[in-house]
Amino acid sequence: xxxxxxxxxxxxxxxxxxxxxxxxxxxxxxxxxxxxxxxxxxxxxxxxxxxxxxxxxxxxxxxxxxxxxxxxxxxxxxxxxxxxxxxxxxxxxxxxxxxxxxxxxxxxxxxxxxxxxxxxxxxxxxxxxxxxxxxxxxxxxxxxxxxxxxxxxxxxxxxxxxxxxxxxxxxxxxxxxxxxxxxxxxxxxxxxxxxxxxxxxxxxxxxxxxxxxxxxxxxxxxxxxxxxxxxxxxxxxxxxxxxxxxxxxxxxxxxxxxxxxxxxxxxxxxxxxxxxxxxxxxxxxxxxxxxxxxxxxxxxxxxxxxxxxxxxxxxxxxxxxxxxxxxxxxxxxxx
Amino acid sequence: xxxxxxxxxxxxxxxxxxxxxxxxxxxxxxxxxxxxxxxxxxxxxxxxxxxxxxxxxxxxxxxxxxxxxxxxxxxxxxxxxxxxxxxxxxxxxxxxxxxxxxxxxxxxxxxxxxxxxxxxxxxxxxxxxxxxxxxxxxxxxxxxxxxxxxxxxxxxxxxxxxxxxxxxxxxxxxxxxxxxxxxxxxxxxxxxxxxxxxxxxxxxxxxxxxxxxxxxxxxxxxxxxxxxxxxxxxxxxxxxxxxxxxxxxxxxxxxxxxxxxxxxxxxxxxxxxxxxxxxxxxxxxxxxxxxxxxxxxxxxxxxxxxxxxxxxxxxxxxxxxxxxxxxxxxxxxxx
DNA sequence: CTGTTAGCGCTTTCAA
DNA sequence: TTGAAAGCGCTAACAG
Numbered sequence: 001x002x003x004x005x006x007x008x009x010x011x012x013x014x015x016x017x018x019x020x021x022x023x024x025x026x027x028x029x030x031x032x033x034x035x036x037x038x039x040x041x042x043x044x045x046x047x048x049x050x051x052x053x054x055x056x057x058x059x060x061x062x063x064x065x066x067x068x069x070x071x072x073x074x075x076x077x078x079x080x081x082x083x084x085x086x087x088x089x090x091x092x093x094x095x096x097x098x099x100x101x102x103x104x105x106x107x108x109x110x111x112x113x114x115x116x117x118x119x120x121x122x123x124x125x126x127x128x129x130x131x132x133x134x135x136x137x138x139x140x141x142x143x144x145x146x147x148x149x150x151x152x153x154x155x156x157x158x159x160x161x162x163x164x165x166x167x168x169x170x171x172x173x174x175x176x177x178x179x180x181x182x183x184x185x186x187x188x189x190x191x192x193x194x195x196x197x198x199x200x201x202x203x204x205x206x207x208x209x210x211x212x213x214x215x216x217x218x219x220x221x222x223x224x225x226x227x228x229x230x231x232x233x234x235x236x237x238x239x240x241x242x243x244x245x246x247x248x249x250x251x252x253x254x255x256x257x258x259x260x261x262x263x264x265x266x267x268x269x270x271x272x273x274x275x276x277x278x279x280x281x282x283x284x285x286x287x288x289x290x291x292x293x294x295x296x297x298x299x300x301x302x303x304x305x306x307x308x309x310x311x312x313x314x315x316x317x318x319x320x321x322x323x324x325x326x327x328x329x330x331x332x333x334x335x
Numbered sequence: 336x337x338x339x340x341x342x343x344x345x346x347x348x349x350x351x352x353x354x355x356x357x358x359x360x361x362x363x364x365x366x367x368x369x370x371x372x373x374x375x376x377x378x379x380x381x382x383x384x385x386x387x388x389x390x391x392x393x394x395x396x397x398x399x400x401x402x403x404x405x406x407x408x409x410x411x412x413x414x415x416x417x418x419x420x421x422x423x424x425x426x427x428x429x430x431x432x433x434x435x436x437x438x439x440x441x442x443x444x445x446x447x448x449x450x451x452x453x454x455x456x457x458x459x460x461x462x463x464x465x466x467x468x469x470x471x472x473x474x475x476x477x478x479x480x481x482x483x484x485x486x487x488x489x490x491x492x493x494x495x496x497x498x499x500x501x502x503x504x505x506x507x508x509x510x511x512x513x514x515x516x517x518x519x520x521x522x523x524x525x526x527x528x529x530x531x532x533x534x535x536x537x538x539x540x541x542x543x544x545x546x547x548x549x550x551x552x553x554x555x556x557x558x559x560x561x562x563x564x565x566x567x568x569x570x571x572x573x574x575x576x577x578x579x580x581x582x583x584x585x586x587x588x589x590x591x592x593x594x595x596x597x598x599x600x601x602x603x604x605x606x607x608x609x610x611x612x613x614x615x616x617x618x619x620x621x622x623x624x625x626x627x628x629x630x631x632x633x634x635x636x637x638x639x640x641x642x643x644x645x646x647x648x649x650x651x652x653x654x655x656x657x658x659x660x661x662x663x664x665x666x667x668x669x670x
Numbered sequence: 671c672t673g674t675t676a677g678c679g680c681t682t683t684c685a686a
Numbered sequence: 687t688t689g690a691a692a693g694c695g696c697t698a699a700c701a702g
Contacts, residue, residue, distance in 0.1 A: 007399075007479055009695060020673045025697055033671055050475035055455040056395040057695035060678050064342075064389060068435070068456075076421035077629070079414045086411035089438055098452060100403070101436050103424055117433060120390040121403075140385035144342055260618055280615050283595055294412070344679060355689045360681055368687055392679035395694050 008049035017045035028053065059122070068098045069304065070118035072111060072128035075103050080253070080276065080293050081129065084151060087297025088127065088304075095305055097124065108132035119146070125304045127151055135160070147307035151300050153196045154317065161307060161315045163300045167197055170289045170322035171204025171249070172211065174273045177287070177324050178247045179212040182334035183271055186214070187238045187245035188221045189231065189255050198223070201251045201275060220245055226254050232262035239266070246334040247271035253278040253288075260284065273330040287330025291322045343384035351380035363388065394457070403433045404639065405453035407446060407463035410438050415588070415611070415628050416464065419486060422632025423462065423639075430640055432459065443467035454481070460639045462486055470495070482642035486635045488531045489652065496642060496650045498635045502532055505624045505657035506539025506584075507546065509608045512622070512659050513582045514547040517669035518606055521549070522573045522580035523556045524566065524590050533558070536586045536610060555580055561589050567597035574601070581669040582606035588613040588623075595619065608665040622665025626657045 014024035019038060027034045027042035045051075059066045069092055073081050089099050100123060102114035108131045115138070118126060125147035135158035138148055142160060150162040178186050188205055191198040206216050219241050222234040238245060248267075250256040253276035259267065267286070274281070277290040299318060307313070324330075349359035354373060362369045362377035380386075394401045404427055408416045424434050435458060437449035443466045450473070453461060460482035470493035473483055477495060485497040513521050523540055526533040541551050554576050557569040573580060583602075585591040588611035594602065602621070609616070612625040634653060642648070659665075 010697090011695080021695090022674080022697070023672055026672085029697085035671065038671080052451070052476075053455050054395070054399060054457060054695055055452075056391050056399060056401070056457055057678090058455075058697075060389070060391040060395055060680090060694095061696045061698075062678080064391060064678065066391070067452075076417050076424060079417065082411045082414070082417035082420075085417075085436075086438075089411060089436070090440075093438070098449075098456075099436050101420075101424070101434050103421075103428070105425075114433075116387070117390075117402075120388050120393075121433075122389060122391055141387075144340075257614065260615065264618060278614070279592065280595065280619075283599060284615075284618075345681090346679080356679090357681075357690080358688055361688085364681085370687065373687080389679055392694090393681070395696090396679080396681045397694080399694065 007054075008046075008051045010051070010053070012049055013042060013045045013051045016049060017041040064122055065124055066122050067096060068100050068121065068123045070100050070102070070115075070121070070123040070126040070128075072102050072104060072114055072118070072126070072130075074129055074131065075105055076101070078254075079279075083293035084129075084297040084300070087292075087294035087299075088301040089297070090294075091298050091301035091305070104131050106131065112137060125149065125308055127300055127304060129153065130155065132156075145311040147304055147311060149300050149304050149307065151296065159315055161303055161317070163296055163303060163318050163320065165197075165291055165296065166319040166321050167200035168204035168207060169319075170275060170291070171201045171251075172208035173322060173324050174249050174275065174289045174330075175205060175208025175212065175214075177273060177289075177326070177330055178249070178271055179208075179214070181247075181271060181331055183245075183247040184214055184334065185217075185220065185243065185245040185247070187248045188251065189234060189238070189248065189259065190221060190223045190251045191255060192225060193223050198251060205249065224255065226258065228258050228262045231255055231258040235259060235263060235266055239270070245270070247273070247330075250274045252276050256286065256288075260286075267329060271330055271332040271334070273324075277325070281325075282327060285328035287325065287327045289322050289324050291320050296320050343381075343386045345386070345388070347384055348377060348380045348386045351384060352376040399457055400459055401457050402431060403435050403456065403458045405435050405437070405450075405456070405458040405461045405463075407437055407439060407449055407453070407461070407465075409464055409466065410440055411436070413589075414614075418628035419464075419632040419635070422627075422629035422634075423636040424632070425629075426633050426636035426640070439466050441466065447472060460484065460643055462635055462639060464488065465490065467491075480646040482639055482646060484635050484639050484642065486631065494650050496638055496652070498631055498638060498653050498655065500532075500626055500631070501654040501656050502535035503539035503542060504654075505610060505626070506536045506586075507543035508657060508659050509584050509610065509624045509665075510540060510543025510547065510549075512608060512624075512661070512665055513584070513606055514543075514549070516582075516606060516666055518580075518582040519549050519669065520552075520555065520578065520580040520582070522583045523586065524569060524573070524583065524594065525556060525558045525586045526590060527560060528558050533586060540584065559590065561593065563593050563597045566590055566593040570594060570598060570601055574605070580605070582608070582665075585609045587611050591621065591623075595621075602664060606665055606667040606669070608659075612660070616660075617662060620663035622660065622662045624657050624659050626655050631655050 014021040024042045027039040104110045111132045127149045129151045135155045148160040154162040224230050224234045256274035274288045277288050346356050349356040359377050362374040439445045446467045462484045464486045470490045483495040489497040559565050559569045591609035609623045612623050
């Protein structure tokens with residue numbers, strides 16, 4: 001088995017060009033004080049040898065920080081998460097920062113693991129959609145000045161920047177929209193209990209009800225796991241209580257989509273507003289409260305860049321606003 | 336502005352534990368020949384100092400190759416691409432390899448740029464969904480033994496591994512499905528011309544027609560850009576030729592979705608089969624020829640791992656099979 | 671403008 | 687089992 005010849009180093013380039021390694025380095029880095037002629041020789045030598053700079057060595061030598069940003073995400077299958085990533089990537093690209101992506105796949109312990117390897121890689125900043133319930137393990141890193149940006153959910157036991165959706169405000173909008181169309185009994189299909197966003201949205205729902213003089217009724221709320229059968233039966237239960245709701249809100253698009261798959265007819269009968277948009281919602285005439293996931297990514301990235309500039313500034317909590325898009329399902333009047 | 340104190344190095348850990356840096360390194364690397372007592376001292380010192388290994392230095396010292404894999408993708412907004420990434424990530428995760436993602440955003444020149452920075456980072460392997468029309472610029476890297484895996488489209492002017500969908504076979508399935516339901520005039524809404532996959536699918540279409548004794552009719556084929564208005568007008572034109580088609584095939588899900596958005600009624604009238612699945616296709620009753628993007632990612636990652644093991648083996652071209660999922664739109668009989 | 675020297679933080683010989 | 691010394695590939699500092 002023949003061994004391929006080793007990769008060219010900058011010394012090799014320098015030798016071929018007849019200059020010192022330092023000069024070669026400068027020439028390739030577009031350093032201003034290099035004779036055009038020298039530069040040309042070096043560039044040519046580099047091309048001949050197919051030289052590729054080793055950024056491990058480079059970054060190690062120059063301060064030990066890379067041009068990479070870590071992004072810890074729950075999973076890449078869910079388009080919402082990957083669109084957030086896309087929004088962030090577009091900003092980072094302009095700043096010449098690359099994205100290292102790692103997934104937690106619902107395991108809070110994995111969060112710590114992937115964060116660890118990213119920090120060992122000396123990423124310039126770390127964005128994370130957190131899963132664990134305690135981020136004090138990042139306190140040391142915070143003190144070292146590494147920008148830590150929490151996305152979609154705030155940090156717990158740690159002071160750090162965060163970008164979230166205005167969950168409460170969005171839910172108030174949903175309730176208001178239905179109330180304006182005469183609804184006083186509004187059911188809620190909510191996501192799993194322990195999630196922070198679920199809690200926020202429930203609070204927004206309550207607050208919206210109270211604004212419109214509607215009393216909160218626990219029997220109109222159901223928490224569900226993301227399973228078609230469970231969503232369907234929860235919806236049916238909700239509509240079978242005495243004095244049933246005339247309108248329904250789903251607290252996120254996964255629930256909305258599962259509901260559509262399992263029981264579209266149900267949504268044709270009552271008023272419905274979904275939280276988060278989804279593909280083909282327009283075609284299906286589903287009214288939603290929404291925001292653009294690309295925006296969240298973009299804002300998160302912009303905040304990251306600010307924090308890289310000024311690591312010592314006070315961490316911020318920013319919220320992304322939401323709007324109602326009326327498409328029919330939410331405009332059916334009560335009775 | 337107070338400067339935060341510098342990061343602890345392994346020397347600092349060693350000093351605190353009262354051992355040499357070499358021993359500290361061994362202790363933290365679970366090297367077998369370290370006294371439990373020594374190891375404990377080192378681990379404790381590391382914890383006290385919040386030590387985090389610098390993988391730049393580590394990887395540089397030990398051969399200069401990292402545990403990262405590069406993945407060059409067109410964009411993260413399109414769920415198809417991110418699901419391929421997800422499939423790959425799951426495999427790489429088990430092999431303790433991280434994913435560095437970069438997007439080309441439709442610019443072939445950017446492909447070279449991001450490939451360059453990834454190779455400078457010394458990724459262990461490079462997966463790419465290629466955009467450029469010439470990959471000879473990777474020849475040097477190939478010779479150095481870096482695994483290069485092309486996804487969804489094969490390399491041009493370069494011998495390297497590739498994973499693609501069985502585009503021709505899939506299209507033959509679509510034609511066959513419609514032919515079985517009595518269709519002899521089958522229109523084709525195809526993606527942009529220059530794309531390799533578009534060409535393959537067109538070939539599959541022709542081959543399918545010929546198998547079923549149907550003559551190819553150029554007037555039944557339209558190439559479109561991904562714009563709602565263009566897709567709609569192309570579809571209308573297609574149905575207005577003399578002796579119009581009784582069935583329609585869209586060569587990818589972007590076209591299918593745009594068609595649904597712009598003119599769902601049209602699809603209720605004639606037989607329709609889409610290439611690639613999409614969310615809610617079931618609800619809408621759209622028959623498709625499909626495959627699982629997660630599979631492609633997984634297969635690409637598995638091939639990558641094989642190639643890392645045996646860099647000198649002959650590059651392979653693997654194809655992912657497709658199947659028809661009948662949901663109603665494709666089963667309407669001719670006339 | 672260019673060369674020399676040193677060293678980023680780590681691991682890997684080699685020797686004890 | 688541990689330590690001392692060397693060096694991965696590169697660039698910054700300092701001369702010249």
